[in-house]
Amino acid sequence: xxxxxxxxxxxATPQRIEIIKFLSSTKSHPSxxxxxxxxxxxxxxxxxxxxxxxxxxxxxxxxxxxxxxDPERKRFDMDLTPHDHFFCRKCKxxxxxxxxxxxxxxxxxxxxxxxxxxxxxxxxxxxxxxxNKIGKEVTKI
Amino acid sequence: xxxxxxxxxxxATPQRIEIIKFLSSTKSHPSxxxxxxxxxxxxxxxxxxxxxxxxxxxxxxxxxxxxxxDPERKRFDMDLTPHDHFFCRKCKxxxxxxxxxxxxxxxxxxxxxxxxxxxxxxxxxxxxxxxNKIGKEVTKI
DNA sequence: ATTAGTGCAAACACTTTGCACGGGT
DNA sequence: ACCCGTGCAAAGTGTTTGCACTAAT
Numbered sequence: 001x002x003x004x005x006x007x008x009x010x011x012a013t014p015q016r017i018e019i020i021k022f023l024s025s026t027k028s029h030p031s032x033x034x035x036x037x038x039x040x041x042x043x044x045x046x047x048x049x050x051x052x053x054x055x056x057x058x059x060x061x062x063x064x065x066x067x068x069x070d071p072e073r074k075r076f077d078m079d080l081t082p083h084d085h086f087f088c089r090k091c092k093x094x095x096x097x098x099x100x101x102x103x104x105x106x107x108x109x110x111x112x113x114x115x116x117x118x119x120x121x122x123x124x125x126x127x128x129x130x131x132n133k134i135g136k137e138v139t140k141i
Numbered sequence: 142x143x144x145x146x147x148x149x150x151x152x153a154t155p156q157r158i159e160i161i162k163f164l165s166s167t168k169s170h171p172s173x174x175x176x177x178x179x180x181x182x183x184x185x186x187x188x189x190x191x192x193x194x195x196x197x198x199x200x201x202x203x204x205x206x207x208x209x210x211d212p213e214r215k216r217f218d219m220d221l222t223p224h225d226h227f228f229c230r231k232c233k234x235x236x237x238x239x240x241x242x243x244x245x246x247x248x249x250x251x252x253x254x255x256x257x258x259x260x261x262x263x264x265x266x267x268x269x270x271x272x273n274k275i276g277k278e279v280t281k282i
Numbered sequence: 283a284t285t286a287g288t289g290c291a292a293a294c295a296c297t298t299t300g301c302a303c304g305g306g307t
Numbered sequence: 308a309c310c311c312g313t314g315c316a317a318a319g320t321g322t323t324t325g326c327a328c329t330a331a332t
Contacts, residue, residue, distance in 0.1 A: 012307095049299085099252065114266055120261075125256045125258035151286085
């Protein structure tokens, strides 16, 4: 990990390493705040600015992606394999989606003369967990 | 227009009518601030809260859609025909995109057991206008 | 008359920045 | 030794709310 960072001209600070470890281990698509809270557990002196700066840096190196699926905050994803996302408007969780459409989309480099750099397919609704919870609540009445 | 509003139990205030007129006449996918600035021209006493409240109301009645394609702010679209969007990261303009993928997407009501309510396909990159501008700037060097 | 909607201002929440200190190279 | 990165705090930006007044039904 130190090697990869240095190769890109970045310093391998313990804070950065922790952040990268966390991001590559989770599938929760955390917000900056989420990352901050998690790292602060094992690294109580870390500041939000450091987390924020690191996220920007990693975004610029292309090591993480910023998702705008959550209308309330930016979410981050270190899984760079082509996939889409489902956002639950109840619990705010973001799920990975692997589906057939991806095959069509990745070919597009230009549309209506616009230069396409990225394509995001976002599904929004109620996730399987929340769907079930709602069902249980209703039967309680 | 008054009739449609009343039918939904909404009062047809002049402010609302102006906002709806503007939204249905533009393809610019304005932000709340954009709407406010535009309406304020002809309606100097209008407050931002009124614009904001109206946008929420229209979103709840399903008359407008909230786009999360612009990472910096929410954008609104009154064009309810099925279509997608392209976001230019240079000029921040949002363009409508009508393409083939739409046909596949609109059939999906459930994915991975999640209940899908909406599908958004967002393209991001540099639009045709900005692409050309950049080209001109480069040749000036 | 009733009740929703407006306008003003303040509060929020998330994001971004400036700067002095400290640690990685 | 150099300079990037950290930590702290403050500022910025867009979003949301409370409340008294006004207007639409």
